[in-house]
Amino acid sequence: MARARYLLLLVPFLAYLDPALYNRIEPRLFGFPFFYWYQLLMVPVTSILIGCVMILGRARR
Amino acid sequence: MLSLRDGIFTGLVVLVTLVGFVAARWGNANLRHLEEWALGGRRFGTIVSWFLIGGDIYTAYTFIAVPALVYGVGALGFYAVPYAAIGYPYGFVVLSRFWSLARERGYVTSADFVRDRFGSRPLEVAIALTGVLASLPYIALQLVGMKAVLMHLGGAFAISNGELALSVAFVLLAAYTFTSGLRAPAAIAFVKDTLIYVTVIAAIIIIPAKLGGWGHIFAVAPKPLLVPKVQVAYATLAFGSCLALFLYPHSITSILAAKSKEVVQRNMSLLPIYSLMLGFLALLGYCAIAAHITTKDTSSIIPTLLGAYFPDWLAGIAFAAIVIGALVPAAIMAIGSANLFASNIFSEFRHGRGHVDAHLSKLLTLALCAFALCFVIFVPTAYAINLQLLGGIWMVQIVPAFVLGLYTRALHPAALLLGWLCAMLVATAMAASTALGGTGISPNITFTFFGHGVTAYIALYALAINLAIAVVASPLCWAFARRIATRA
Numbered sequence: 001m002a003r004a005r006y007l008l009l010l011v012p013f014l015a016y017l018d019p020a021l022y023n024r025i026e027p028r029l030f031g032f033p034f035f036y037w038y039q040l041l042m043v044p045v046t047s048i049l050i051g052c053v054m055i056l057g058r059a060r061r
Numbered sequence: 062m063l064s065l066r067d068g069i070f071t072g073l074v075v076l077v078t079l080v081g082f083v084a085a086r087w088g089n090a091n092l093r094h095l096e097e098w099a100l101g102g103r104r105f106g107t108i109v110s111w112f113l114i115g116g117d118i119y120t121a122y123t124f125i126a127v128p129a130l131v132y133g134v135g136a137l138g139f140y141a142v143p144y145a146a147i148g149y150p151y152g153f154v155v156l157s158r159f160w161s162l163a164r165e166r167g168y169v170t171s172a173d174f175v176r177d178r179f180g181s182r183p184l185e186v187a188i189a190l191t192g193v194l195a196s197l198p199y200i201a202l203q204l205v206g207m208k209a210v211l212m213h214l215g216g217a218f219a220i221s222n223g224e225l226a227l228s229v230a231f232v233l234l235a236a237y238t239f240t241s242g243l244r245a246p247a248a249i250a251f252v253k254d255t256l257i258y259v260t261v262i263a264a265i266i267i268i269p270a271k272l273g274g275w276g277h278i279f280a281v282a283p284k285p286l287l288v289p290k291v292q293v294a295y296a297t298l299a300f301g302s303c304l305a306l307f308l309y310p311h312s313i314t315s316i317l318a319a320k321s322k323e324v325v326q327r328n329m330s331l332l333p334i335y336s337l338m339l340g341f342l343a344l345l346g347y348c349a350i351a352a353h354i355t356t357k358d359t360s361s362i363i364p365t366l367l368g369a370y371f372p373d374w375l376a377g378i379a380f381a382a383i384v385i386g387a388l389v390p391a392a393i394m395a396i397g398s399a400n401l402f403a404s405n406i407f408s409e410f411r412h413g414r415g416h417v418d419a420h421l422s423k424l425l426t427l428a429l430c431a432f433a434l435c436f437v438i439f440v441p442t443a444y445a446i447n448l449q450l451l452g453g454i455w456m457v458q459i460v461p462a463f464v465l466g467l468y469t470r471a472l473h474p475a476a477l478l479l480g481w482l483c484a485m486l487v488a489t490a491m492a493a494s495t496a497l498g499g500t501g502i503s504p505n506i507t508f509t510f511f512g513h514g515v516t517a518y519i520a521l522y523a524l525a526i527n528l529a530i531a532v533v534a535s536p537l538c539w540a541f542a543r544r545i546a547t548r549a
């Protein structure tokens with residue numbers, strides 16, 4: 001299980017690589033169609049996931 | 062008499078030129094050594110690396126081309142956002158490993174690793190050539206980004222299609238890169254990215270407010286969603302481009318300049334901030350539509366949009382940001398390609414070379430800058446754009462040797478070379494066939510599988526062929542090598 005934290009890094013790939021998941025207008029946020037705000041939101045999420053993998057790796061040592 | 066806009070623009074560009082030359086004194090190093098000149102002595106911490114890598118992969122051409130693409134094709138052009146986002150988890154894994162090996166074994170380029178791992182000169186040259194071929198049109202496109210701004214500024218900046226100002230800027234760039242090496246773009250990147258963030262934040266506040274808000278802008282956008290048949294193209298473009306993102310020589314150069322593996326990892330977590338900015342910038346393409354900007358030359362839409370809605374002083378800052386945003390990556394690309402040429406193609410340096418002379422790399426940097434300048438002046442822009450697209454497709458083809466090579470020795474260098482060669486030829490043929498319609502190269506191609514037409518990124522089709530050959534031919538090559546060994 002030592003490397004299980006790396007599975008977190010697969011999340012952005014799953015979130016982005018099937019456009020059928022997010023290729024729609026509703027629900028809107030601040031006038032942005034879902035297609036756009038979902039993809040923009042996943043950027044900081046990716047950032048945080050990478051940060052978690054890094055911190056979990058450090059905690060093990 | 063200079064206007065306020067032109068004065069601020071000129072002032073900022075002169076300032077970064079001075080910074081570029083003064084950067085030679087940074088850290089008091091001996092710039093005759095390759096590692097000092099080309100990699101800043103491998104001493105950059107988290108913040109310097111963040112500016113350097115960010116300044117390197119989000120280029121002026123990106124800032125001009127991504128909104129232009131969204132303006133032209135709508136939602137499909139937004140693939141730049143997923144592309145840059147998934148590049149980071151991939152980079153986190155692959156680059157940590159590469160950085161550690163490079164520090165231990167003294168690599169300066171990706172091809173250095175390939176030579177060391179596989180002991181094959183032909184494979185090393187193949188990897189180096191791919192990098193150089195992909196970089197040259199990319200450097201040229203930075204000039205195209207600058208040219209778009211110079212033409213918009215008009216007056217003295219636009220003399221003979223902006224080529225005079227372009228030549229002056231590029232000669233200065235070549236001169237300070239020659240003198241200061243990687244320290245020049247690293248120092249300038251601070252100024253560049255500060256200006257870029259100011260510009261983008263101002264743009265996404267000011268422009269939508271004047272155009273009736275984001276709701277209205279999306280309402281008038283002609284193609285706000287992907288039509289179902291381009292969904293595969295969207296995903297494969299994002300995935301294929303992400304594979305190549307950190308394989309370009311300029312990315313490798315700025316990664317290897319980091320002082321520790323932790324700096325690389327921290328940056329993979331922090332760099333997506335740039336992708337967020339890029340996402341908003343892409344949406345300026347829709348703003349241009351809402352603002353009724355019509356033009357044949359889509360590279361002019363960002364300068365036109367910013368010129369129309371920004372006050373003079375802010376427009377001066379924005380235009381300087383784009384021009385400086387071209388100089389930083391152009392310098393790093395020239396350094397990265399010069400290193401590949403000097404180390405791996407001319408094979409000037411042998412292994413374990415912390416203190417070798419940087420002289421050849423420095424001269425090659427000048428030659429590459431001159432070549433890129435001539436390219437932009439004498440060759441139509443459409444060629445540079447097509448070649449850059451092709452370069453991205455080629456770059457993906459070093460994945461088996463470079464990325465898989467970091468993790469396994471199971472693949473035989475001859476099999477990898479054969480896979481690479483076939484993939485390069487097939488990819489080029491596919492790309493050329495898309496250009497037959499006369500509208501330039503399309504990155505996607507349609508094939509029919511079991512009665513279903515699938516439109517996907519050419520780079521991934523070629524990578525599949527590449528991997529299949531490498532995997533199938535490797536056992537044969539190993540068996541052949543063993544037979545020869547037992548006979549002898």
